[in-house]
Amino acid sequence: MNPLCQQKELKEFCEAKGVHVSAHSPLGSNGTIWGDNRILDCDALKEIAESIGKTTAQIALRWAYEQGASVITKSFNKDRMKENLEILDWSLSMEDLDKINGLPRRKGSARSPIFELSKELEAEL
Numbered sequence: 798m799n800p801l802c803q804q805k806e807l808k809e810f811c812e813a814k815g816v817h818v819s820a821h822s823p824l825g826s827n828g829t830i831w832g833d834n835r836i837l838d839c840d841a842l843k844e845i846a847e848s849i850g851k852t853t854a855q856i857a858l859r860w861a862y863e864q865g866a867s868v869i870t871k872s873f874n875k876d877r878m879k880e881n882l883e884i885l886d887w888s889l890s891m892e893d894l895d896k897i898n899g900l901p902r903r904k905g906s907a908r909s910p911i912f913e914l915s916k917e918l919e920a921e922l
């Protein structure tokens with residue numbers, strides 16, 4: 798779950814059933830076979846980050862946190878670990894949340910065969 802894979806229907810379903818949602822891959826799992834850099838390279842997220850003095854990663858993590866999800870991110874870098882923890886004492890504005898809500902949804906990763914398959918299935922529906 799991340800700003801480009803918002804899982805709105807799943808989140809609503811889970812809320813209705815009292816199921817807690819965890820946000821795996823909140824930064825898009827860059828560096829894995831199933832992930833890519835589309836979150837960290839997203840211009841809209843970068844613009845929001847620059848406008849409030851945060852990083853793009855922090856915007857994505859804060860967004861997931863504000864959805865009420867447990868944010869399961871990963872870093873091997875001490876500075877980025879610290880950066881990723883510094884999302885608790887500020888919030889996104891309604892305007893910024895609206896911008897993120899309007900981002901195009903994507904399924905899977907551009908590098909993943911699952912992404913191609915999901916595009917084919919979507920075209921058939």
Ligand SMILES: NC(=O)c1ccc[n+]([C@@H]2O[C@H](COP(=O)([O-])OP(=O)(O)OC[C@H]3O[C@@H](n4cnc5c(N)ncnc54)[C@H](OP(=O)(O)O)[C@@H]3O)[C@@H](O)[C@H]2O)c1
Binds near residue numbers: 822832854869874
């Ligand atoms: N059970 C499942 O189905 C499932 C699915 C997906 C993920 N997971 C687990 O969820 C956890 C999260 O993994 P993920 O790969 O999906 O995490 P992620 O947080 O979406 O992406 C991690 C990637 O982002 C980089 N990164 C982290 N913080 C950053 C920052 N502030 N700025 C720039 N880059 C940053 C990391 O590089 P550096 O390390 O170099 O910082 C790494 O390449 C892992 O424990 C994973 O095993 C489980």
